[in-house]
Amino acid sequence: MHRFWIKTCNLILVVALLFGYQAVVQSRAQKETIAELEYELQQKTVSGQPEEADGADSLYADGTYTGEAQGYGGTVAVELTVENGKITDLTITSAEKEDTAYLDAASAVIDSILEQQSTDVDTVSGATFSSNGILHAAEDALRKAEKNHA
Incomplete structure (x- = not known):
C-alpha cells in the first residue's frame, strides 16, 4: 500500500x-x-519605408544608424551603416535575452539584406522570430537613415 x-x-x-x-x-x-502583431500595427501607422538604395538617388543619408525590434527572446539592437546611399554594414549590437542558437541561424538574413539592399528578404526557417527581430531592427535603422526623416 505504501508503494502505491x-x-x-x-x-x-x-x-x-x-x-x-x-x-x-x-x-x-x-x-x-x-x-x-504590435510590430505590424506600428508599421501600418508609420509612413511607408523605402526598400532600395540607389547612390545619388537614394532616399538614405550616409551615416551609421541604430535600430531595435522584438526578437525571439527579447530586444534585438543593430547598427546599420549607409555609404553612398547603399547599406554597407549591418551588425547586431545587442541581443542579451535572445537564444544563441536561434540568433546564430537568423544572422544569415544580414547577408541577404546587404546583398538585396532591402529588408524585404526571406526569414531563416527555424529561426523566424529571431530573423524578424533582425529585419525589423534594420527597418527601424533605415527609417532613421531616410533623407526626409524629421
Whole structure:
C-alpha cells in the first residue's frame, strides 16, 4: 500500500510538471505573437519605408544608424551603416535575452539584406522570430537613415 501512494504521488508530480512546462511554452508563444502583431500595427501607422538604395538617388543619408525590434527572446539592437546611399554594414549590437542558437541561424538574413539592399528578404526557417527581430531592427535603422526623416 505504501508503494502505491509513492507511485501515485510521483505520477501526480510528473503530470503537474508537464502541465507547468506546457503553460510556459504557450505563454512564450503568445508573447511572440503579440510582439509580431504590435510590430505590424506600428508599421501600418508609420509612413511607408523605402526598400532600395540607389547612390545619388537614394532616399538614405550616409551615416551609421541604430535600430531595435522584438526578437525571439527579447530586444534585438543593430547598427546599420549607409555609404553612398547603399547599406554597407549591418551588425547586431545587442541581443542579451535572445537564444544563441536561434540568433546564430537568423544572422544569415544580414547577408541577404546587404546583398538585396532591402529588408524585404526571406526569414531563416527555424529561426523566424529571431530573423524578424533582425529585419525589423534594420527597418527601424533605415527609417532613421531616410533623407526626409524629421
